[in-house]
Amino acid sequence: MSKVVLITGASSGIGKSIGEFLHHKGYTVYGTSRDPKNYPDSLFALLALDVKNIATINEAVGKVIANEDKLDVLINNAGAGITGPIEEIPETEIKANFDINFFGPINVIKAVLPQMRKQNSGLILNITSIAGYMGLPYRGIYSASKGALELLTEAFRMELKPFNISMANIAPGDFATNIAAGRYHAPLLKDSPYNESYGKSLNLMDAHVDAGSDPEMMAKAVYKIITTNTPKIHYKVGEFMQKFSIVLKRILPDKVYEKLLMHHYKL
Template structure:
């Protein structure tokens, strides 16, 4: 029996690549979007869901259960970027960011767990970020939201162990997607004391995304995880040095590692 997969944010970027790849492999795939009518030509159905709205989350999950009778895999992929000096990002934008990147995935997990518990099986894959392992300059809020989701997964895994429900994190590095165009940018203003370092860092971040890996690499990694009997707690997918930076953080003194970050961003 083909597994039923639900991918939040499955209309573009990494989510779309994962969905198309899994469908080719014979999975029953559903994606989500706040505006599904825009994706009528998608290779798999796109359901209406806004992770910030619990009512749409519940409605989407119930619709899928009515159509397929089960949900075998949830891929929490929906997310947004945010950049700027922490001091200058409006608090409302910070809260909105966490609503999408942290509280949103949490709501979707809560919505699918009863069905997974009833069927005594399920896999939840949370797409986080390598940025969630370190506090990156001018991406501090993004790092915090993804880091929070990483820790949530660690706790959830233990709580779910008696129900045969698996959960894991997959932290991508830089991939060639449209995340840069969709994220909130605190403006670079002439009056800001952060004008020069933030402006230079912003250019560097955009270059990294533009030269990032093909999202198909993520799709293949997800496929492999789904077919793993006992998924690990954490996976990292990206360039060698991006993944190695996490290793360095664990072995280097804090100030030495901080200096590496400063040198990397030329700050």
């Protein structure tokens, strides 16, 4: 029997690429979207799920288990970007981002664990971000939400070992997806003290996404992890310099690394 995979946020971008790749490899794939009827041509089943709504999470997970009587792999991919000076981002937007990027994945994990414990097996992959390894200017809230998920996984893994359930993070760099169009941008205010520097950084961030890697690179990385017997805790996927930036943060003095980031973002 083929493995059953559930992927949140699979109607476009990285989630869609992972779903299509695994579908072609013979996996039974279920993806989720807030409004599946907008994607009638999906190669795999799409279920309605909003990670901010626990009822929809439980309903979608329940449908997968009812249909397949098992759930082998959960891929927590649904997420949202957010940019802006931390001082100027409304608290409601900060909380909304954590609801999607942090609390949402937790609630999806909670929904699948009873079935994975019952079958004494399972793999959970959390899609985080290389941005979660460092505090990036004007992406501080995004960095914080993804960094929190990275640390959560480290703790969760140890708690789940007695049940033969594995968990890992996959931190992507910049990929050519529609994340820039869907993320919250704090407006560029003419009278803001951050107007010039935020404007430069915003243009740079959008350019990085436009020139990003093919999402299929992530799909291949996921497939490799699924087919290994002993997944690592952390994986990084992206261009060499994006991954190397994490190494530099580990070995350079903090202030030197800060200067490198500020130079990169033209601050």
